[in-house]
Amino acid sequence: MGTRKGMEVSIGVAESAAMCDVDVIAAYPITPQTHIVEHLSEIVADGHLDAEFVPVESEHSAMSCCCGSSQAGARTFTATSSQGLELMHEILYVASGMRLPIVMAVANRALSAPINIWNDHGDIMACRDTGWIMVFAENGQEAFDLVPFAFRVAEDAKVQLPIMVNFDGFILSHVIEPIVVWDRSEVQKFLPPFKPAQRLDVDNPWTFGPVGIPDIYSETRMAHNEALKGSRAVIEQAWDELHAVVGRRYRAVEEYETADAEVVFFTMGGVTETCMTAVKALRAKGKKVGIVHLRLFRPFPEEDLRKALLGRKAVVCVDRALSTGFGGPIASEVKSALYGHAGAPPVVEFIAGLGGRDVKIQDFIDMYEEGAKVAAGGPVPPYKLVGVRE
């Protein structure tokens, strides 16, 4: 049944990693992720978790150390944010290319310059193509639950890929929320011990990370892509079992008030809950509006998304990052998923909440109004930055 406790979400993420009995944690401090690794090192120092905490000298070394530790057979966890994620960038591709089941919590934060420690999705959007599985939590409980989920999927013999568990910096990471902590028996039921398919073993020497000449490189990329796409079945199975064990149901694409919705918001991450409040207010005025929100970002759930969006009168896509010189990164993927399909609705693009700018209920109501105009046959406006002063 678990135990309901009030705790800061970062502390929850650390408790969740400890609950998964991780063997090695390699991490470097960066706001707003620091509370996770601080708390994990406390847990280790107090003897509640038998693990090696490696206080590396940079995020680049954090991810490099994780690669070594995972390849040697340890269940490996790290956490980062923003500039730290970017410093790791090079090694993110290696971790996934070498098929290492590392789990990383990312407290999403804006990128410099100007330096800004607050929340948006600029950091993670720069890592879209790194070949990791990526999920987004919308509240503390989800952030907590998605850690054991991530280990289970990452370590599955059919997957063997690293996973990023994303949650919004500060607006989630530093908020105290009620979180149901799993019972030991629930963890044991859900998460089997880590048994690596191959590891660095002196009795059975393998060469890991060799040169891939042109004759083999395309095949390795294809195998990686197939594994990432194929992970979807394992993800669904894990969510089914998570539901069976702790009673909470997760889906790749979630819907809220969509049964008769003509205009739907499309969101990802913590803003979804503010958006829900706005939708309630709009529904009270009789507006046919709902939300389709994305929990699974990679592998990208195109089919589910089409099922949820085709036939609507308009989609209001709320991006938390700007692809500079282009527009909203999520909006572009949504449009690409809808393109050429009958009943594809127009997509109205907004970029909101950059660098910690509040996205208020009224902002969603204003975005809805724009969407409603398009739903009524009005022209699709170019993308806009919400609330920006010109």
Place this chain on the structure above:
Amino acid sequence: MSTQLLNVYAAKLLPEQELFASGHRACQGCAPALVLRYAMKALGPDTIVCNATGCMEIISSSYPETAWGVPWMHVAFENAAAVASGVEASLKVLMRKGRIPQRRITVLAQGGDGATLDIGLQALSGALERGHNFIYMCYDNEAYMNTGIQRSGATPFGASTTTSPAGRKDFGKHQSRKDLTAIAVAHHVPYVAQAAISHWQDLSDKALKASQQQGPAFLNVLSGCPLGWGHETKDTIEMVRLAVETRYWPLYEVLDGHFRLNYDVRTPVPLEDWLSRQTRFRHLFQTENKEHLRELQALVDLEWEILAERVKAGAQFFKARPELVGGMA
């Protein structure tokens, strides 16, 4: 004691087993490949290797072939020490938890001079400071040979490389090399040694000694490159030997803060005799550059003098704390 090996002709005392096998793609006359061969003979099969990107990674691991008879891992260029940190931490916790058998396993991180003292210096410093139980070995051939002989922090003063070319108005690299061995010493780790492929018994011995430490050990091994240094492929060993005989590359070790010279060059060969055999220094023999030749000789003399003083002093320059290192968690 392993040092006793120095007193006998040791070729037959090294194991026949090749853990870094022939058939790899190294150039003729490649010294780093020999460094790996002899180091691996000394370290034995209970070794895990973390290779930085570079010549030795490229020539040994072209899928689906491998030269490695031990578990081997390559991640990237600048992070071999960080990768080795993770491997060591993993082995330690898995043994403690009883998930793998208790056993002494050597973790060897290795890379060229670029990977070690330029782009990888931070990762190396971090791993030495954290006190992981591992060996870092740099095969120093004094430039980025894999990418086409660009200057590195290890390239000596006056050498011509593709990014410090000697020209009509320039004499090659203006700066002296970075003293990587001293940087490693400054971390006060249990064992630091400087070796050269020409003295392979000394090298094997130092590799073995490094593996016997509790905590980090560091080896800096001079390894020639016919292509980058500009000499015939048959002369690699002789060129490296001359570097030692000229006092350019002293063979010494620092064990728990004590400096010890492993080979006392009593009558040094003039530096010019070594430089004149390599095209990378050819321009220094032109009249207008003669003064740079003298500068280089003066640098080598000074460095030897400082080292000799430390050895003579017999003092303990620092105290390594093996009881503290490797003891995180």
